Amino acid sequence: MQIVLDVFGGDNAPNKILDGGLQAVEACGGFELVLVGNKDIIENYLSDKEYDASRIIIVDAKTVITNDDVPTEAIRKKKDSSLCVAFDYLNNHPEAKAFVSAGSTGAVLTGAVLLLRRIRGINRPGLCPILPTQINGKNVLLIDCGANVEPKPINMEQFAIMGSAYADTMLGVKNPRVGLLSNGTEDKKGNSLNKEVFPLLKKNENINFVGNIEAREMLSGNIDVIVSDGFSGNVALKACEGTALVMFNMIKNGIMSGGIRSKLGYLFLKPVFKQIKKEMDYNDNGGAVFLGLEKIVVKSHGSSKAKTIKNSILQAKEAVDKHVVEKIAGYMQNVL
Amino acid sequence: MQIVLDVFGGDNAPNKILDGGLQAVEACGGFELVLVGNKDIIENYLSDKEYDASRIIIVDAKTVITNDDVPTEAIRKKKDSSLCVAFDYLNNHPEAKAFVSAGSTGAVLTGAVLLLRRIRGINRPGLCPILPTQINGKNVLLIDCGANVEPKPINMEQFAIMGSAYADTMLGVKNPRVGLLSNGTEDKKGNSLNKEVFPLLKKNENINFVGNIEAREMLSGNIDVIVSDGFSGNVALKACEGTALVMFNMIKNGIMSGGIRSKLGYLFLKPVFKQIKKEMDYNDNGGAVFLGLEKIVVKSHGSSKAKTIKNSILQAKEAVDKHVVEKIAGYMQNVL
Numbered sequence: 001m002q003i004v005l006d007v008f009g010g011d012n013a014p015n016k017i018l019d020g021g022l023q024a025v026e027a028c029g030g031f032e033l034v035l036v037g038n039k040d041i042i043e044n045y046l047s048d049k050e051y052d053a054s055r056i057i058i059v060d061a062k063t064v065i066t067n068d069d070v071p072t073e074a075i076r077k078k079k080d081s082s083l084c085v086a087f088d089y090l091n092n093h094p095e096a097k098a099f100v101s102a103g104s105t106g107a108v109l110t111g112a113v114l115l116l117r118r119i120r121g122i123n124r125p126g127l128c129p130i131l132p133t134q135i136n137g138k139n140v141l142l143i144d145c146g147a148n149v150e151p152k153p154i155n156m157e158q159f160a161i162m163g164s165a166y167a168d169t170m171l172g173v174k175n176p177r178v179g180l181l182s183n184g185t186e187d188k189k190g191n192s193l194n195k196e197v198f199p200l201l202k203k204n205e206n207i208n209f210v211g212n213i214e215a216r217e218m219l220s221g222n223i224d225v226i227v228s229d230g231f232s233g234n235v236a237l238k239a240c241e242g243t244a245l246v247m248f249n250m251i252k253n254g255i256m257s258g259g260i261r262s263k264l265g266y267l268f269l270k271p272v273f274k275q276i277k278k279e280m281d282y283n284d285n286g287g288a289v290f291l292g293l294e295k296i297v298v299k300s301h302g303s304s305k306a307k308t309i310k311n312s313i314l315q316a317k318e319a320v321d322k323h324v325v326e327k328i329a330g331y332m333q334n335v336l
Numbered sequence: 337m338q339i340v341l342d343v344f345g346g347d348n349a350p351n352k353i354l355d356g357g358l359q360a361v362e363a364c365g366g367f368e369l370v371l372v373g374n375k376d377i378i379e380n381y382l383s384d385k386e387y388d389a390s391r392i393i394i395v396d397a398k399t400v401i402t403n404d405d406v407p408t409e410a411i412r413k414k415k416d417s418s419l420c421v422a423f424d425y426l427n428n429h430p431e432a433k434a435f436v437s438a439g440s441t442g443a444v445l446t447g448a449v450l451l452l453r454r455i456r457g458i459n460r461p462g463l464c465p466i467l468p469t470q471i472n473g474k475n476v477l478l479i480d481c482g483a484n485v486e487p488k489p490i491n492m493e494q495f496a497i498m499g500s501a502y503a504d505t506m507l508g509v510k511n512p513r514v515g516l517l518s519n520g521t522e523d524k525k526g527n528s529l530n531k532e533v534f535p536l537l538k539k540n541e542n543i544n545f546v547g548n549i550e551a552r553e554m555l556s557g558n559i560d561v562i563v564s565d566g567f568s569g570n571v572a573l574k575a576c577e578g579t580a581l582v583m584f585n586m587i588k589n590g591i592m593s594g595g596i597r598s599k600l601g602y603l604f605l606k607p608v609f610k611q612i613k614k615e616m617d618y619n620d621n622g623g624a625v626f627l628g629l630e631k632i633v634v635k636s637h638g639s640s641k642a643k644t645i646k647n648s649i650l651q652a653k654e655a656v657d658k659h660v661v662e663k664i665a666g667y668m669q670n671v672l
Contacts, residue, residue: 134589184570219578254611275590
């Protein structure tokens, strides 16, 4: 199996991306890592590093797509970018099963949709981060969080199916509970899109639909898969992120302005804060999976450092090992 | 000036609602409080209380609209409910300037839209809570957070105008910064509704539009008025609420399972946590204003206790004193 890494995507490219790649190779066997990007720079950086060269393939790509590029244009025009070359490589190498990038989200998603093959029957892939919940060790999936700003009802039904398959396979949750993100829990709540999606989810016997959920319930641990259009999902995700950040800042400010007593308290509670911060920094633990394609695509956060890249690669490896794509494809074959 | 109170709306009605009403009368002069609800029960409850009877008016209403009622039906059929009687009273008494209810949000909003007069030129009122930010003492308005699940672009432009007028008048923010809630900060981001709203806000010279904002920025203190459709606004609001709650639970669980060291730390940091909890529990400080009507309508949280009802009444009084309705009307006259 090969995993393809976009060496030049992300704020900390290429060095931290390469470090993460090498760490993943060191930590886990069973795959070769395909490094895509400027070959000279990559070879130069690797020249004084120790690693198993038999597991590293370098594929040259002269340019980079940045956050300043318009995704659709860049994907069409920058054929020699690390991203486009990586997609080409994935298409031409059946043994290349997965792709990891910390590059521009828009470009990664656009490129994947335009250049990679979708699982038969899937109309639109969905971006699916794994979020923490207040129950220790329990996670929740959100699909979609931004790839499809205005999906059709059938797309959202497919998000539910793909999210369920992912929760089952990767999180080990049997019969995962699927909730539809809405503005209230009652069956009749929602905008007109949600009102069309609700009956589709309700009558689908392959998912465990528990009804509408409010954004209040997202991190409660009472739900396993949150289905949303990409716009509301993005709003929900970022509202959670922002609030967690604000709470940490408030605690910090309170401690700083609270005298010796508060500082002592902080010292005693430091392990607790550290643990919570670790749980809430879900971006560190890997990336969001772009589900619905024939390859596993993991979008790592733009600010990813080596550890995150390593985790994203291992996450991609696990998804391939656990046959996530085949599980989704198998289900879709049943309904086609 | 009269302020009308729905005595039978809310989880803690009627006793805590009445307590809050009396506390408001005690705390602040300059208005009469109109108590709407079952007269016998109200009089019985008040019989052993001390209060200035010259400032209390009781208006009889035999029934109640509950959360189990379908709002539109209930507003049409339950003409003798505390809510419908209150709206009638407001319409027939020019001196009744404001209304406070902790009852069913759907019924309060539906009733206000159907039964109260709107400010000339305003097509749809918007529900506008006042949220805390990480900057101490600084608040942010969110409009709309649920009254209009699928507004038109013109409605959202009016939300921006009304929110600005409210921030200026009530929060004392000159030239309030208005942001459009979207799935990214770039000008071109958004769903098709947002893409129509963006140019309207941009060319409106009466507001200080700073562009699209992500939900991450909501509580940052960098923005004064967040404009949103009611669906996304509701999702954003409840995601913030839910995350704050989850963080408190995580801290609590961490402390409980962390031994004596953590418990000591908690003791030292208790004032800090208390302060943050107070700031994040924005529902305690009053209610969300339903802006765009000829009367000030304050929707207090369903779980409101006496203190919250008192605060909501004082908030309504302040909004009347500061001529919020007239300010919005004045602006609308200019653009009509």
